[in-house]
Amino acid sequence: MIYADALIGAGPLATLECMTDLRAGRPIGASHFDRLEPLLAHVAKPIQYVGGEVNAVTKEWDSAEVRWALMYPDAYEVGAPNQGIQILYEVLNEQQDILAERSYAVWPDLEEAMRAAAVPQFTVDGHRALGDFDLIGISFATELGYTNMLTALDLAGIPVHAKDRDLDTPLVVAGGHAAFNPEPIADFIDVAVLGDGEEAVLLISGIVRQWKGEGRPGGRHELLMRLARTGSLYVPALYEVTYLVDGRIQRVVPMHPEVPWRVAKHTLMDLDEWSYPKAPLVPLAETVHERMSVEIFRGCTRGCRFCQAGMITRPVRERSITGVAEIVQRGLEATGFEEVGLLSLSSADHSEIGDIAKNLADRYEDSQTSLSLPSTRVDAFNVDLANELSRGGRRSGLTFAPEGGSERMRKVINKQVTEEDLIRTVTTAYASGWRHVKLYFMCGLPTETDDDVLQIASLAKEVIKAGREISGRRDIKCTVSIGGFVPKPHTPFQWASQLDHETTDARLMKLKDAIRSDREYGKAIGLRYHDGKPGIVEGLLSRGDRRVGRVIETAWRAGARFDGWSEHFSFDGWMAAAEDAFSGEVVDVDWFTTRERERTEVLPWDHLDSGLDSAWLWEDWQDALDEVAVDDCRWTPCFDCGVCDQLGTEIQVGPTGVTTLPMPEVRAGG
Amino acid sequence: MASRRPPDRDVAPVVQRIRIRHARRGRLRFSSHRDFQRALERAIRRAGLPIAFSAGFSPHPKISYAGSAPTGVASEAEYVEIGLTSPRDPGQVQVALDAALPPGLDVLDAVEVRTSDFAQRLEASWWRIEFPEVDPVALAGARDAFWAAGSVEVERRTKSGLRRFDAREPVVWLDAHPEQVGGCAILEAVVRHVTLSVRPDDVLAALRQVADLEPPVPPRVTRLAQGPLDPATYAVGDPLAPDRRD
Numbered sequence: 056m057i058y059a060d061a062l063i064g065a066g067p068l069a070t071l072e073c074m075t076d077l078r079a080g081r082p083i084g085a086s087h088f089d090r091l092e093p094l095l096a097h098v099a100k101p102i103q104y105v106g107g108e109v110n111a112v113t114k115e116w117d118s119a120e121v122r123w124a125l126m127y128p129d130a131y132e133v134g135a136p137n138q139g140i141q142i143l144y145e146v147l148n149e150q151q152d153i154l155a156e157r158s159y160a161v162w163p164d165l166e167e168a169m170r171a172a173a174v175p176q177f178t179v180d181g182h183r184a185l186g187d188f189d190l191i192g193i194s195f196a197t198e199l200g201y202t203n204m205l206t207a208l209d210l211a212g213i214p215v216h217a218k219d220r221d222l223d224t225p226l227v228v229a230g231g232h233a234a235f236n237p238e239p240i241a242d243f244i245d246v247a248v249l250g251d252g253e254e255a256v257l258l259i260s261g262i263v264r265q266w267k268g269e270g271r272p273g274g275r276h277e278l279l280m281r282l283a284r285t286g287s288l289y290v291p292a293l294y295e296v297t298y299l300v301d302g303r304i305q306r307v308v309p310m311h312p313e314v315p316w317r318v319a320k321h322t323l324m325d326l327d328e329w330s331y332p333k334a335p336l337v338p339l340a341e342t343v344h345e346r347m348s349v350e351i352f353r354g355c356t357r358g359c360r361f362c363q364a365g366m367i368t369r370p371v372r373e374r375s376i377t378g379v380a381e382i383v384q385r386g387l388e389a390t391g392f393e394e395v396g397l398l399s400l401s402s403a404d405h406s407e408i409g410d411i412a413k414n415l416a417d418r419y420e421d422s423q424t425s426l427s428l429p430s431t432r433v434d435a436f437n438v439d440l441a442n443e444l445s446r447g448g449r450r451s452g453l454t455f456a457p458e459g460g461s462e463r464m465r466k467v468i469n470k471q472v473t474e475e476d477l478i479r480t481v482t483t484a485y486a487s488g489w490r491h492v493k494l495y496f497m498c499g500l501p502t503e504t505d506d507d508v509l510q511i512a513s514l515a516k517e518v519i520k521a522g523r524e525i526s527g528r529r530d531i532k533c534t535v536s537i538g539g540f541v542p543k544p545h546t547p548f549q550w551a552s553q554l555d556h557e558t559t560d561a562r563l564m565k566l567k568d569a570i571r572s573d574r575e576y577g578k579a580i581g582l583r584y585h586d587g588k589p590g591i592v593e594g595l596l597s598r599g600d601r602r603v604g605r606v607i608e609t610a611w612r613a614g615a616r617f618d619g620w621s622e623h624f625s626f627d628g629w630m631a632a633a634e635d636a637f638s639g640e641v642v643d644v645d646w647f648t649t650r651e652r653e654r655t656e657v658l659p660w661d662h663l664d665s666g667l668d669s670a671w672l673w674e675d676w677q678d679a680l681d682e683v684a685v686d687d688c689r690w691t692p693c694f695d696c697g698v699c700d701q702l703g704t705e706i707q708v709g710p711t712g713v714t715t716l717p718m719p720e721v722r723a724g725g
Numbered sequence: 726m727a728s729r730r731p732p733d734r735d736v737a738p739v740v741q742r743i744r745i746r747h748a749r750r751g752r753l754r755f756s757s758h759r760d761f762q763r764a765l766e767r768a769i770r771r772a773g774l775p776i777a778f779s780a781g782f783s784p785h786p787k788i789s790y791a792g793s794a795p796t797g798v799a800s801e802a803e804y805v806e807i808g809l810t811s812p813r814d815p816g817q818v819q820v821a822l823d824a825a826l827p828p829g830l831d832v833l834d835a836v837e838v839r840t841s842d843f844a845q846r847l848e849a850s851w852w853r854i855e856f857p858e859v860d861p862v863a864l865a866g867a868r869d870a871f872w873a874a875g876s877v878e879v880e881r882r883t884k885s886g887l888r889r890f891d892a893r894e895p896v897v898w899l900d901a902h903p904e905q906v907g908g909c910a911i912l913e914a915v916v917r918h919v920t921l922s923v924r925p926d927d928v929l930a931a932l933r934q935v936a937d938l939e940p941p942v943p944p945r946v947t948r949l950a951q952g953p954l955d956p957a958t959y960a961v962g963d964p965l966a967p968d969r970r971d
C-alpha cells in the first residue's frame with residue numbers, strides 16, 4: 056500500500072486531534088472549495104472532486120430544513136453511477152424543504168493533503184463540510200466500504216464512535232445490501248435502513264424535520280427513539296447484545312420497552328409510481344458505467360441459494376413496459392448518453408422483456424444509441440435477446456452464469472441449469488455470430504470437492520468443441536471467470552462454513568492445470584480468478600457481529616482504505632488487526648468464517664427482518680445439503696419463503712397487454 | 726456461418742462544418758481533454774444537433790479538436806469543429822450547445838467553416854497566471870531575470886520520456902502587473918506555438934530556476950486567447966475572423 060507508510064508515519068489520528076478548526080471560521084453550510092482548490096493541483100484526477108455535472112443540484116442552504124449528505128464509500132468513478140444514490144438524490148431534492156448533496160471517498164493522496172490543510176470531508180455539489188448536515192446517508196453495496204466510511208467521518212471531524220457524538224453531530228445512516236447485517240459497524244453508525252430507500256429517506260426526513268421544528272426536545276437520544284419506534288429503522292445503540300461463554304450470541308435485547316424486538320425492511324410496492332432517476336447525472340470524469348440505466352424490476356425469485364441480493368430484495372416487482380420506455384426517453388433527453396442499460400438482478404426474467412427489447416431496439420435503431428441488458432441466464436431466449444439488442448452492432452462477448460461446475464453442485468446452489476442446456480445455449484450463441492462466450496462460476500460453495508471445480512474445465516472444453524463445430528472456425532474463445540463464494544446473511548447458506556483460502560487457492564490451481572494442460576482446447580480457454588484471501592475478510596465483515604467492529608477500526612487505524620481495490624487491500628494488515636482486536640476473546644477469524652453454524656445459534660442479524668421466514672431458510676439449507684432443487688416462484692406455485700405473506704402482496708408480473716411503446720420514432724438529430 | 730460485416734447503413738455526408746470557441750472556467754478547469762470530449766458528444770446529442778458519423782461498426786461523431794489547454798488550466802479560447810448532416814445557423818448552434826453543456830464549459834462563438842488553414846492560424850497563446858499570496862515586486866524581479874536570460878532549459882515528462890528544452894525562446898512577450906489584483910500577483914505571457922509547445926507550467930519551472938520563485942499556493946492559469954500572432958505588437962488575433970468574411 057503506497058499510502059500506508061505516509062499515514063502511519065504521520066500517525067493518522069495524531070494529526071487529527073490537531074485539526075482543531077476544520078471550519079476555518081466559516082458559517083455552517085458554507086463552501087470550502089477555495090480551500091480545497093489549491094490541493095487539487097497535486098492529486099490524481101482532480102475532476103472527480105469538483106462536481107458541476109449536468110443535472111447536479113445545489114440548493115440554498117437556508118432554503119432547507121432537513122439536509123442530507125449522501126455518501127458512496129468508494130471512489131467517484133464507482134460511486135457516481137450508483138443508481139441508489141442518484142435516486143435518493145432526486146427523491147430528496149424534489150422536496151421543497153429538503154436538500155441533498157453527494158460525497159465520495161477521497162483517494163489517499165487527497166486524504167493526506169486534506170489532513171495537512173485541515174480541509175473537511177466535503178460534498179461535491181456545494182463543497183460543504185459533511186459535519187454541517189443533519190444526516191449522512193451512506194450506501195453500502197459491499198462490506199469493503201467500511202473503512203472508507205471511517206475515513207470520511209474522521210475527515211469530517213465527526214467522532215467515529217456513535218456514542219461520542221453530540222446534539223450537533225449529523226446522524227450517520229447506513230443503507231444498501233450490506234446494511235442487512237450492520238452489526239460489525241454498529242458502533243460507528245446511528246441508524247441502519249433495510250431495503251428500499253425511497254420511502255425510508257422521506258420517513259426519516261419527516262421525523263428529523265418535526266424534531267428540529269419542536270426545538271430538538273430530548274436531544275439526540277429522543278430523536279433516535281423516535282426513529283426506532285417506527286419499527287423499520289434500526290438504531291443499534293438501543294439494543295444490547297450478550298454472549299455465551301463459548302463466544303456465541305446469547306441474545307439481542309432492546310433496551311427500552313418502546314423499541315421493537317425486530318426491525319422490518321422497507322419494500323417499495325409500485326415501481327411505476329417511483330419513476331426515477333428522471334434526470335440522471337452526467338459525470339465529467341470517466342466512470343465505470345458510462346450509460347443511462349433503467350431498473351426494469353426489483354427482486355429475483357430464482358432462489359439461487361448463495362445469492363443475498365436475490366433473497367433480500369424479494370418479492371419481484373416489475374416496472375411496466377410503458378414505465379420503462381418513459382424513463383429511457385426522458386433520461387436520454389436529459390443526458391445525451393449513448394447507451395441504455397436495462398438493469399435488474401436477472402434482466403431476461405422480466406415477463407415482457409421480449410417486447411421491451413424489441414421496441415426499444417426499433418425505436419433507437421438509427422440514433423446511435425446502444426442498448427445493453429446485463430443478463431447471464433443460460434438459455435436460448437437470452438441469446439435471442441442479445442441478438443436483438445446487438446442488431447447491426449459488433450457481437451463480441453456474451454456472458455452466462457452456470458455458477459456451479461458440476462450438475463451436483465448446481466443442485467446444491469439451486470441453479471437449475473443442465474450441461475445440455477449450457478451446450479445448447481452456447482451453440483446458439485456461436486451460431487448467431489458471437490465469437491466469445493464468458494462463463495461465470497463460483498469456487499468454495501458448500502459441500503464442494505476438487506472434482507466439482509475440475510468439472511468446470513471439462514465444461515469449458517465441451518463449450519469450445521461445440522462452438523468449433525457449429526461455427527466451423529477455430530478462433531472462437533471462452534473465458535471462465537471464477538468468484539470466491541462468501542456465505543451471506545439472510546440466505547440459506549448463512550449457516551454454512553466458508554472455505555479457507557488455502558484450499559480455495561489449491562483448488563483453483565488444479566483447475567488452472569486441468570485447463571492449461573489440454574492441447575486441443577487449452578489455448579481457447581481463458582481463466583480469470585482471484586486468490587481466496589480477500590474473500591475471508593469479506594466473510595468476516597459479512598457474517599460478523601459487534602465484536603468485528605474493533606477489527607475494522609484497528610485495521611483502519613493501521614491504514615486500511617479502499618479494501619475493494621486489490622492494489623490497496625492488505626490481507627496481512629487485516630489479519631494483524633484481527634489478532635489484535637480479538638486478543639482475550641474466544642472468537643477469531645476462523646470462528647466467523649470457516650465455522651459452520653447450528654440451527655439454534657442466534658445469528659447476529661436474527662433481529663433484522665428481511666421478510667424471509669427463518670424456518671424456510673433452514674429447510675432450504677437442508678434441501679441444499681440433500682441436493683434438492685426448488686422452483687422459481689415467479690412461474691410456479693409459491694414455496695413459502697414468507698415474503699409475500701408478510702407484505703400482504705404477491706409477485707407482480709405482467710402482462711400489461713401493452714406491446715408497443717406509445718411514442719414517436721427517434722432519429723439522430725431529429 | 727458468415728462473419729458479420731459492418732451494417733450497410735447510409736452514412737449521411739457532412740454538409741456543413743461549424744467552428745466553435747469555448748471556455749473552460751472555474752472548477753471545470755480540472756476537466757481533462759477526454760472529459761471535455763465526452764461532455765461535448767453528450768451535449769451535442771442533448772441539443773439535438775444533426776452530427777455526422779463515420780462509417781463502420783463503431784461509428785464516431787465527426788468532431789475535431791485543436792490542441793487543448795492542459796488539465797487544471799482554465800481557458801477562454803479552446804477550439805473545436807463539428808460536421809453536420811444538415812445546415813444550422815451557427816448562432817443557434819452556439820446557444821443550443823451552451824445550454825446543453827454544464828456551466829463552466831461555455832460556448833462563446835460559432836462560425837460556419839469557410840477556410841481550411843485553421844490549425845496554422847493558431848500561432849500563439851496569450852496566458853494569464855495568477856499567483857495568490859505572492860509579492861508583485863518579487864514576481865516582477867523573476868520576470869526580469871527570465872526575460873534577460875538568453876535561454877532557460879527546463880524538463881518535462883512527455884509520452885516519449887523526459888525531454889529538455891528551452892522555455893525562453895518561444896515567449897515573445899511577458900508582463901508582470903505592478904500591483905496585486907484580488908490578492909494575487911499577475912503575470913501575462915504570449916507564447917509562440919512550437920513543436921513541443923511551451924506551457925505555463927514550463928514558464929513556472931523556468932521562473933523557479935532563474936529566480937527561486939516558489940509560490941506558496943499553486944498559481945491559477947488561464948489561456949485568454951490563441952490565434953494569429955501580430956509580429957509588431959505581439960497581439961494574439963481572432964482565428965475565426967477569416968471564416969466570418971463572406
Ligand code: SF4
Binds near residue numbers: 366
Ligand atoms: S438469478 Fe440467482 S444469482 Fe441471479 S439474482 Fe436471481 S437469485 Fe441471484
